[in-house]
Amino acid sequence: MSVIGVISMKGGVGKTSTTANLATALGSQLGDGRVYTVDLDPQNALHWHFGLIDQDDSGVCEQSLHEGNWRNAMLESSFNVRCLPYGNVAETDREAFESLLSQSDQWVNEQLKAAELSDNVVVVIDSPPGPSVYLKQVCECADLILIVLLADAGSYATIPEMETWLDTYTTKRPELKVYYVLNQIDRSETLNRDTAAFLHRQLKPRLCPVDIHNDEAVAEALAFQQPVLSYEPHCQASHDFVRLAMWTINTLNK
Template identity: 75%
Template sequence: MSIIGVVSMKGGVGKTSTCANLAAALGAQLGAGRVSTIDLDPQNALHWHFGLVDQDTTGVCEQSLTGGNWRNAMLQSAYQVACLPYGNVSEADREAFEGMLTQSPQWLASQIKAAGWGKEACVVVDTPPGPSVYLKQVFDCADLVLIVLLPDAGSYATIPDMEIWLEDMLAARPKLKVFYLLNQIDRSEALNRDTAAFLRRQLKPRMCPVDIHNDEAVAEALAFQQPVLSYEPHGQASHDFTRLA
């Protein structure tokens, strides 16, 4: 079993897009039944990327509060990836779930185990931006964490906070693999190009060897509720996510 967490200190950098499209690229390479995604973000957006919007399901939040198995809320997509949504929940339920996660730091690990995905499974987990109970759960059980960054000053400004967080997490789990992933690279823009080069120099040992280019097909694919690999299989972003997988 491999657990991959997709995180960031800043919002809107492409975590959910990365989670969905990386999972679809992994699904294409590993075949049906191997890849699952879990939406640990109350924004509940991940299942949109797989065309699972009108499906009837409860999601991780409600399943956790009612003592159900997460597997019961799992939706099978047409893209060789299963998706476990966060679920549409009331504010009271969200708070109760977050309280539960605070009390049980290994809740995610135990639920993934209980879901019985097996040794060959690959689970990709989406998270909300910034420090949260969800982020803690992911750092507790992931094998690999991808920290998504945009090549801009806003993302750069979040690196000190992320490094402090990482120091704590890596002290507890020194073997955890962590990579910064640059998203929305646009080589035609000087500032974008220079910031990317600067970030790569600064974060060298932890830099993911693959960047994701800025490609309007990523946003278009979401509008068509499908992974970019299905929407534009030969586009730049599809190529990048295939390499990343």
């Protein structure tokens, strides 16, 4: 099993969109039964990208509080990806789950092992923005971390905090691979294009060579509760996510 964590210090940069669309692109490359997503964000939005609405409220949070196996709450989508939602839970349950996570850094790692997924499976985990018990768990269990950044000053300003946070984990786990990914790139906008070029120079070789372009099909696809690869397979973003998936597979295998 390989685990990919999608993280950022800043909110709204495209973590959930990247998780869902990268997972779908991985599913189309690797085939059915090989790709899982886990929503570790109390916003509980990931399953929407796979059209998994009106499901019951079971998910990571409830299964963990009731000592269930995460496998029992994994939902099959129509897009070669299985999705484990966070679950639509009461505030007290969220607090209880977060308290449980804060007591055991390896909780998510242990639950993924207990789910007994095949060795050739890839799990992509979505996370909430900024430092949290969820981010800690992701950094403990991931083989590859993707830090989503916009090409703007707001995202750039969060890099030092992210690097300080990651130092602990890259020191403890030298095998951990960490890359930045630029999202919502718009080469027709001078500031965005120049900032992207600056970030490529600054972050190289820790910047993923595949940028995800700003493409309204990404937001439209979500409105139709589909991954963009299903909604508009030949748009720029779909092309980018396929390339990101190929790069991800190569990087995991290095």
